[in-house]
Amino acid sequence: MLRPYAIKGKKQKNRGENFQLLNSDDHANFLQKNNNNPADYRPDITHQALLSILDIVYVRTEKGVLFEVKPHVRIPRTYKRFSGIILQLIQKLNITAVGKCENVLRVIKNPVTNYFPVNSRKIGGFSYSSDKLVKMRKYVDVVGDDVNLIFVVGAMVHGKIELDYIDDFIAISGYPLSAAMCIARITEALADKWSIL
Ligand SMILES: C[S@@+](CC[C@H](N)C(=O)[O-])C[C@H]1O[C@@H](n2cnc3c(N)ncnc32)[C@H](O)[C@@H]1O
Missing domain, CATH: 3.40.1280.10 (SPOUT methyltransferase, trefoil knot domain)
Structure with missing residues (x-):
């Protein structure tokens, strides 16, 4: 966003x-x-x-x-x-x-959901104010490799992303992070899960 x-x-x-x-x-x-x-x-x-x-x-x-x-x-x-x-x-x-x-x-053309692969889980509403605080590494660990993960992160200063297609609203830290830091945490967790060096 x-x-x-x-x-x-x-x-x-x-x-x-x-x-x-x-x-x-x-x-x-x-x-x-x-x-x-x-x-x-x-x-x-x-x-x-x-x-x-x-x-x-x-x-x-x-x-x-x-x-x-x-x-x-x-x-x-x-x-x-x-x-x-x-x-x-x-x-x-x-x-x-x-x-x-x-x-x-x-x-x-909108909507973005037209481009999502089948069997995808949309995770977002990424926000530090979400009630569900997760450790990213543990969170991605339990997701099967057949599931396509889609992350929705806000590229803005204020406000929360609220979209009707989101499956899970999570916070990955108890502190507000920059969008780039959030993405770094996501990519690091996935690289670790898939042993990508
Ligand atoms: C600069 S922050 C915007 C701060 C926004 N007020 C908020 O509620 O997170 C940019 C984006 O990073 C993500 N973000 C920031 N801190 C986060 C956290 N602790 N957990 C999950 N996502 C976070 C959100 O998607 C947010 O839209």
């Missing part, structure tokens, strides 16, 4: 529109002037989170735009280059890898 990826246009002489990905660091004044809460504009959280995942990821913006991130995409290491790619995605609706014709990032 992701808070809105809004863009603002600024006319540049002879160069058309110059779009920017709104974020709380660079555009706090602009956002406040337009009655938006800068804390709701944190695409950097998604950037950090994507850097730590090697599997397929679906990102849904606050406004309901859904995009798919393929496992072999090379997410830009710096935020500046990441925002450039996301802006291209917003405008072109897909991004292909250099020298290849396959889309590595593409906007897709």
